[in-house]
Amino acid sequence: MIIFRYLTREILITMAAVAGVLLLVIMGSRFIRYFSDAAAGEIPVSMLGTLMLLHMPGFLELILPLAFFLGILLAYGQLYLNSEITVLVACGVGPNRLLKVTMLPALVVTVLVATCSLWLTPSGKRQNDTLIAEQESRLDFSALQPGRFQDFGDGRTAYTESLNDDKTRMQEVFISERQRRDDGGPETVVTRAEGGYQTVDPETGSRFLVLNDGQRYGVDPGRNVAERLVFGTYAVRLSRAADMAQLDDAEYRPTAELFGRDTPEAMAQLQWRFSMPLMIPILTLLAFPLSRVNPRQGRFAKLLPAIFLHISYLSLLLAALDAIGRGALAPAIGMWPIHLGYLLLGLWLTRRSQLVGGR
Structure with a gap:
C-alpha cells in the first residue's frame, strides 16, 4: 500500500506539473486572441472568462493523455536513475506488479478524459460558439x-x-x-x-x-x-432567433445523440470521443517500458522518441477522423486498427523490457 501511494504520487505530481505548463501555454495563446477581439470591440470584456472556461474541457481532453504519458516517463525515469526500481524488484515487487500499480492512476485519468471527451467538451464547444455567434449577430451595448x-x-x-x-x-x-x-x-x-x-x-x-x-x-x-x-x-x-447560427454539426451534438445518427460525420465524432479515453491505458503500456533507462543515459534518454511516438499516435487518429468524416474511410474500420497497432506495440515493448530485465 505504501509503494502504491508513493508511485501514484510521483506519477500524478509529475503529470500535474506537465499539464499545468501545457495548459498555461495553450490557454495563454487563446486568451491573447480573445483579448485582441475584445480590444477591437468584437466581444465584450466580460465574456472573456466564460469563453476561456468553456474551452477548458477541450484543452484537458488533449493535454491529459500527453501529460500522463510524460508523467510516467519522467517519474519512473527518475526512479530508475536513483536505482529505486532496482531495490523494489529486489524486494519482490516485479515489473508486472509495477505495471498493475501504474494502471490504477491510469484508470483515474481515463475517467477524467472520458468525462471531458464524452460530455464536457461538446457541451462547452456548443455554448462557446453560440455565445460568439450571438455576439456577432447583434449589436450589444456591452461591446x-x-x-x-x-x-x-x-x-x-x-x-x-x-x-x-x-x-x-x-x-x-x-x-x-x-x-x-x-x-x-x-x-x-x-x-x-x-x-x-x-x-x-x-x-x-x-x-x-x-x-x-x-x-x-x-x-x-x-x-x-x-x-x-x-x-x-x-x-x-x-x-432574429432564426438567424442565429444553427450549430447542428456532429461535433456540437451530445454523445447520446450521435448513436442515433449514421452519417460519416457523426460516426467520426463518436469514434474520436471514445478514442481519447482509450488512449490512456494504451499509452501506459507504451510509457512503462520506455521509462526504463540506464543510469548512465539519464532520465531524458528516451523522452524525445517517446514524444514522437505519441505525436504519431494522435496524428493518425486525427487523419482517421478527417477520412471518416469525408467518407474516405469506412466507419466499420475507422480508428480501431490504429488503437490495435499501438496496443500490440505496447505489449511487445513491455514483453521485451521484461526479457531484457531478466524477468
Missing part, C-alpha cells in the same frame, strides 16, 4: 466603446457618444449598414438618432434597437436616388 466607430460584422458599423451607467441606453447614435434593395441591389443605410435602447420581442425572440428622434438615409454611391426618413421612434432589428 460598445463610447466615442469609437466599431465594426460588428455583416457590413454594420456603429458609434455612440456615450452610455448611461448601467449601459442600457445610448446617446447620439450612428449606425451604418449594408442592405439589399427591393430589386436586389446593394444599398448603404445610415441612421442617426438622439438616443436608443435594446429590447427583445418575447414572441419571436428577435432583438431590436429602438431609436428616438433621428433620421434614416438610404444611399448608394453612383445612384442619384436617395431615401430620407425622419422619425420619432424607429426600431432596427439586430438579430
